[in-house]
Amino acid sequence: MFGAEENSFEVVVIGAGHAGCEAALACARMGCRTLMLTMNVDSIGAMSCNPAIGGLAKGHLVKEIDALGGEMAKNIDATGIQFRRLNTRKGPAVWSSRAQSDRLLYRLRMKKVVESQDGLEVRQAVADRLVVSNGRITGLVTSLGDEIETTRVIIATGTFLNGLIHIGLKSFPAGRMGDAPSLSLPQHLRQIGLRMGRMKTGTTPRLDGGTIDYAGLSEQRGDDQPVMFSFSSKGGPALPQRSCHIAHTSEATHAIIRDGCDRSPMYNGIIEGVGARYCPSI
Secondary structure: OOOOOOOEOOEEEEOOOHHHHHHHHHHHHOOOOEEEEEOOHHHOOOOOOOOEEEOOOOHHHHHHHHHOOOOHHHHHHHHEEEEEEEOOOOOHHHOEEEEEEOHHHHHHHHHHHHHHOOOEEEEEOOEEEEEEEOOEEEEEEEOOOOEEEOOOEEEOOHHHEOOEEEEOOEEEEOOEOOEOOEOHHHHHHHHOOOOOOOOOOOOOOOOOHHHOOHHHOEEEOOOOOOOOOOOOOOOOOOOOOOOEEEOOOOHHHHHHHHHOHHHOOOOOOOOOOOOOOOOOOO
């Protein structure tokens, strides 16, 4: 157990992904004594899926976060390896910025920023339940039995909260591939009357670049004059820029997909939710 003063915070943030990092930094920068809880301190700011920031319906949000003093835009400007303005052949209303990042450097830089922030403490721990008295939060308890005093909790657990992974006909609890899910906290949240649901996403397999014949693909270069995300960034990208490569499906591809539909959890009833189109989609 920690001492009373060491275990008392104005704000506790559960989770250290994009949302958790921004929430914890914002609270600390406003002068609140803040604690961030994460299952693995080496995964702070980890990009689980497509290592990109921005894109359609998202790029403007990154700039809004930056205008409010956030870190995401600065982080991608420092670690981006391709910057592109999307939809430039159409009207300005649908233009959007997107940048691909060096996935490792993005995580390491965000971790350094979080751990260097005054007023923000980071602990590797799993939040099991909230302490509620007379309808108000007074603290939380970790899986190790540590009791933390606080009156404000921000839950930014992403895919870890009661997380489930589907690979073909196999499914198993996980936060993301290789990481455990948070199971006790969602069970507790149901017990105190919160309605729980599950959103879904899809992650493509990662490919070894050395096994790809790039001669058969179309090269997609970044912009000649990249536009940075942060209003405070000066000059161009900090890292050497890389090209993306585009592949196209064929009738043979579609036949393989159709032949495998009975083994797809989206088609055979294992996944019951109906949601918006998401990557990867055909």
